[in-house]
Amino acid sequence: NAGVTQTPKFQVLKTGQSMTLQCAQDMNHEYMSWYRQDPGMGLRLIHYSVGAGITDQGEVPNGYNVSRSTTEDFPLRLLSAAPSQTSVYFCASSYSAGSGANVLTFGAGSRLTVL
Amino acid sequence: GQNIDQPTEMTATEGAIVQINCTYQTSGFNGLFWYQQHAGEAPTFLSYNVLDGLEEKGRFSSFLSRSKGYSYLLLKELQMKDSASYLCASMDSNYQLIWGAGTKLIIKP
Numbered sequence: 001n002a003g004v005t006q007t008p009k010f011q012v013l014k015t016g017q018s019m020t021l022q023c024a025q026d027m028n029h030e031y032m033s034w035y036r037q038d039p040g041m042g043l044r045l046i047h048y049s050v051g052a053g054i055t056d057q058g059e060v061p062n063g064y065n066v067s068r069s070t071t072e073d074f075p076l077r078l079l080s081a082a083p084s085q086t087s088v089y090f091c092a093s094s095y096s097a098g099s100g101a102n103v104l105t106f107g108a109g110s111r112l113t114v115l
Numbered sequence: 116g117q118n119i120d121q122p123t124e125m126t127a128t129e130g131a132i133v134q135i136n137c138t139y140q141t142s143g144f145n146g147l148f149w150y151q152q153h154a155g156e157a158p159t160f161l162s163y164n165v166l167d168g169l170e171e172k173g174r175f176s177s178f179l180s181r182s183k184g185y186s187y188l189l190l191k192e193l194q195m196k197d198s199a200s201y202l203c204a205s206m207d208s209n210y211q212l213i214w215g216a217g218t219k220l221i222i223k224p
Contacts, residue, residue, distance in 0.1 A: 042214030
């Protein structure tokens with residue numbers, strides 16, 4: 001049981017390049033989400049999905065796209081990378097949304113640097 | 116607005132007890148979470164409180180006072196492996212998590 005798998009673990013981009021962070025979970029979780037973590041700040045929600053075919057914006061969605069074609073996969077696309085997107089990105093999933101006991105399982109994180 | 120406050124850093128001695136406080140202000144409330152995050156790793160779930168009172172889970176306990184918008188995480192018999200950041204998160208009326216910046220706990224021998 002792999003849990004939540006994120007790739008790549010590290011990535012360096014130049015300003016204006018695009019890339020996709022991959023996220024896959026094998027727990028049959030309905031809810032999946034992407035966060036970014038910056039020094040001195042709490043985790044900030046980028047996008048989330050409550051099921052296949054359904055996505056919604058979080059607190060900081062600008063510059064990012066997502067899709068959820070299957071229950072298992074939730075890729076995050078950076079359209080045109082900017083230095084402000086230098087961060088550590090976490091994918092997280094849970095059994096369902098809309099529940100107070102929505103315990104998240106996180107991927108190992110992807111450290112992205114934009115030059 | 117929505118806000119979570121917790122101390123930036125705390126230091127404690129191996130074998131001792133430490134209390135990490137968290138105050139929250141969110142639009143509605145559906146529970147308070149604590150996560151542990153070791154340096155360079157992913158956050159992992161520690162506890163969830165939705166009712167007032169103390170929940171004990173081994174060496175770790177979590178307390179909630181909804182009327183005061185206040186929670187704490189109590190760690191007993193500290194071990195070196197408890198050196199980590201502890202993240203407080205409140206779930207708002209839309210079941211979205213609002214995260215604090217985390218408290219870095221340093222354990223000294």
